[in-house]
Amino acid sequence: xxxxxxxxxxxxxxxxxxxxxxxxxxxxxxxxxxxxxxxxxxxxxxxxxxxxxxxxxxxxxxxxxxxxxxxxxxxxxxxxxxxxxxxxxxxxxxxxxxxxxxxxxxxxxxxxxxxxxxxxxxxxxxxxxxxxxxxxxxxxxxxxxxxxxxxxxxxxxxxxxxxxxxx
Numbered sequence: 227x228x229x230x231x232x233x234x235x236x237x238x239x240x241x242x243x244x245x246x247x248x249x250x251x252x253x254x255x256x257x258x259x260x261x262x263x264x265x266x267x268x269x270x271x272x273x274x275x276x277x278x279x280x281x282x283x284x285x286x287x288x289x290x291x292x293x294x295x296x297x298x299x300x301x302x303x304x305x306x307x308x309x310x311x312x313x314x315x316x317x318x319x320x321x322x323x324x325x326x327x328x329x330x331x332x333x334x335x336x337x338x339x340x341x342x343x344x345x346x347x348x349x350x351x352x353x354x355x356x357x358x359x360x361x362x363x364x365x366x367x368x369x370x371x372x373x374x375x376x377x378x379x380x381x382x383x384x385x386x387x388x389x390x391x392x393x
Contacts (some may be wrong), residue, residue: 228331229255296320352389356382 227237235255243250254262293304301313303321307328312318318325359382366375 227253229253229258231255231258294321294324352385356385356389359385 229235229237230252231254235257237253238256239254239259241252241254243252293302295302296313296317297320298316299313301317303324306312306317306321306325310328312325359378363375363378363382366372366378
């Protein structure tokens with residue numbers, strides 16, 4: 227987990243605030259934690275959780291206001307980071323390096339979930355099925371199962387005819 231304050235170092239301290247039923251977590255690295263009085267060797271133990279959260283909220287607000295924007299859809303980079311949803315296809319090119327970094331940090335699936343034309347989906351599914359049939363056909367020929375290979379060949383031809391008639 228990366229420090230929420232400096233956005234550079236690995237977090238070493240986790241602070242949880244529960245207020246009015248809402249739960250907030252802040253993760254701090256050793257340096258940022260020491261600035262707020264957390265730490266084993268800290269001489270000053272006058273810790274103000276409210277002060278930490280106020281600084282955190284101020285940093286978040288400033289970070290959001292200064293966040294780069296996609297020139298095509300207006301989506302902010304921070305929205306992509308927190309919601310893990312891309313605004314448009316052009317966001318990928320506008321934030322290419324940032325999205326790659328998000329993927330490295332989060333190690334999660336971040337994919338475009340916009341609208342895809344039905345004809346393209348059907349075509350893609352047919353291509354996947356055809357590739358699977360070709361692979362089975364190759365294996366059947368290698369295993370010298372010629373009857374099975376003939377059946378798979380016929381299925382592949384029928385699928386290709388069906389695909390041609392749909393497009």
